[in-house]
Amino acid sequence: MHVRKNDIVKLLAGDHKGATGKVLSVDHGDGRVLVEGVNFVWKHLRRSQQHPHGARIQKEAPVHISKVAVICQSCNKPTRVVMKELEKAGRTRICRKCKQAVTPEG
Numbered sequence: 001m002h003v004r005k006n007d008i009v010k011l012l013a014g015d016h017k018g019a020t021g022k023v024l025s026v027d028h029g030d031g032r033v034l035v036e037g038v039n040f041v042w043k044h045l046r047r048s049q050q051h052p053h054g055a056r057i058q059k060e061a062p063v064h065i066s067k068v069a070v071i072c073q074s075c076n077k078p079t080r081v082v083m084k085e086l087e088k089a090g091r092t093r094i095c096r097k098c099k100q101a102v103t104p105e106g
């Protein structure tokens, strides 16, 4: 997976093409990411103690990983990242454009 939690990504396809947001979570199983503020859908809740009449809430829906590009924090552009094995530090991701390591904040 080239996308990690807390990355800033740009949507490349779909209804929200061009939107950017922070990755809230990554689902490694089916290759989807949840991006903050992107791809809102209405969720319909059943009646419950909290919502005696049911409710409609807006919530982010996950988007497929192939539809997002990581934005490099160094050159501030959507980029492809290359996995690189470092001798001691393990694996890191390198921006193809500016060759800087791409690390999520926080």
Ligand SMILES: [Zn+2]
Residues within 6 Å of the ligand: 072, 073, 074, 075, 076, 077, 079, 095, 096, 097, 098, 099, 100
């Ligand atoms: Zn870069």
